[in-house]
Amino acid sequence: MDWLERIAKLRQWTKGGTRAPHKPLLLLYALGRFQEDADGGLRYTAVEQDLQQLLTEYGPPHKTTPAYPFHHLVSDGVWEVRTDRGPGSPGSGIRDLRGTGATGQLAPDLRAALRREPDLLGRIARLLLDLHFPPSLHGELCEAVGLDLEPAEAEQLPAVRRQRDRRMRQLVLTAYEYRCAFCGYDGRIGAVPVGLEAAHVRWWAFGGPDEIDNGLCLCALHHKLFDKGVLGVGYDQRILVSQRFVGHSPAAREHVTALAGRPLIGPQPGSRPPAAAHRDWHTRQVFHGEPRPATAA
Structure with missing residues (x-):
């Protein structure tokens, strides 16, 4: 079997x-x-x-x-x-x-x-x-x-017939000029970007394509919060912050709640921003609760 x-x-x-x-x-x-x-x-x-x-x-x-x-x-x-x-x-x-x-x-x-x-x-x-x-x-x-897993070897499990496009990360980071689309973070060690990741808007596991209009360049913190449903992207390419998120420290306010209503940073001209279908999927299936009102500048 x-x-x-x-x-x-x-x-x-x-x-x-x-x-x-x-x-x-x-x-x-x-x-x-x-x-x-x-x-x-x-x-x-x-x-x-x-x-x-x-x-x-x-x-x-x-x-x-x-x-x-x-x-x-x-x-x-x-x-x-x-x-x-x-x-x-x-x-x-x-x-x-x-x-x-x-x-x-x-x-x-x-x-x-x-x-x-x-x-x-x-x-x-x-x-x-x-x-x-x-x-x-x-x-x-x-x-x-409570799962303790050994590091996985690079293998294509036979039950997973769809292959990921390994170029996705490079294409997305280039489109956003190596800056987090939410906060602008652009850290490097020498010439190598550090702490920047290519996030899928519509998850790959749910048919999300490895294409620029389904991607965001995000720092590691905002990628995790995006996938957890704390952050999202609205119809006007502005950042959504869930009302369910609670953080009272200056860091939580600065790095999360203050993002509400801000426009995305990037992508550069000629690159497609997140497509409406993918944004809508994320808002329905991942984003938690209602968005906070935009933060005053």
């Missing part, structure tokens, strides 16, 4: 590019727990709060519940649920899962494969990360679910 192919084909609700990473987040959490205790099950009432936090931090902006993947992941053949009454999930209702002592676990065949192939867990985890989340979030996501 090709577990990578099966993981790559998880059935998820999709419509108009909507993010629904419920199952991938549950699987990453289960893999982290498997590393800790290969035989332990995940009782819903014991892990519900952890799973809800993951969905809040890394899921879609709209309200959602961990009961959905806990029940529905069974149909993908990688997960099983048992209750106090025996095998089988009682349904996707929160009360059903809580009241029946529902306990989930990776499917027996998958657990056996993970024991036989020591590197399979890492390959599955990296596949889930690559297919559903931007690279800027991979490290902290692994920490959040």
